[in-house]
Amino acid sequence: MTKTLSKAWITAGKTALLAVGLFSASVSFGLDTPEGRVILTVSGNISETNADDTAVFDYAMLEALESHTTVTSTPWHDQQMTFKGPLARVLLDTLGAEGDTVRAIALNDYEVSIPVEDLLEYDVILATHANGNPMSVREHGPIFVIYPYDEHPELNRETIYARSAWQVNRLIID
Known part of the structure; x- marks a missing residue:
């Protein structure tokens, strides 16, 4: 028994x-619900959402992600700049993203496809700050996709420059 x-x-x-x-x-x-103004909407093949089938972020939520600083020259600035923001691969990991490309879409509807491979191989950041200041729309904000150009000379080419979209407010994971 x-x-x-x-x-x-x-x-x-x-x-x-x-x-x-x-x-x-x-x-x-x-994810948490944004308390401030939404500056980034991520959709597509993601498993973590906070607004229907998308993930929306305000500045505070992006700043809560692992931050990275890149000091680099760019074709758009006269001097070396210090950019700060979350690593793109950390955002993808946070969202449980699966796909081969990230489409970055700017406020003016400029759209570019960024291979996920780039985000895994290089410290590509979604810069929200330049030289210590939050980036306004006038200064390429709210988000500027920044590659570490000075650290990797192979990144200094037109193909990569085209992937460095600014005024980004949407990402779609394909």
């Missing part, structure tokens, strides 16, 4: 653990 009872409890325990495991795997607590 004890052996049968023990087997029953073990079976029930395994079933309960399996149910808890399945429940926790299927429940997503998602």
Whole structure:
């Protein structure tokens, strides 16, 4: 009798653990809800969302992601600049993104496809600050896709410059 009872409890325990495991795997607590003005909307093949099937971010939410600073020259500035913002690959990881490309879309509807491979190989940032100041729309904000040009000379070419979209407010993961 004890052996049968023990087997029953073990079976029930395994079933309960399996149910808890399945429940926790299927429940997503998602991202925080933005408290400030939304500056970035991410859609496409992502598993973490906070607004229907998209992920929306305000400045505070982007700043809460692992930040990175890049000091580099660009074709658009007369001097070396210091850019700060989350690493693009950290954002993708945070959202459970899966895909081969990220389409970056600017306020003026300029759109460019960025290979995810670039974001994994290089410290590409979604810059929200330049020289210590938040970037306004007038200064290429709210988000400027910045590659570490000075660290990797192979990035100094037109193809990569075209991927460095500014005034970005949308990303689509394909």
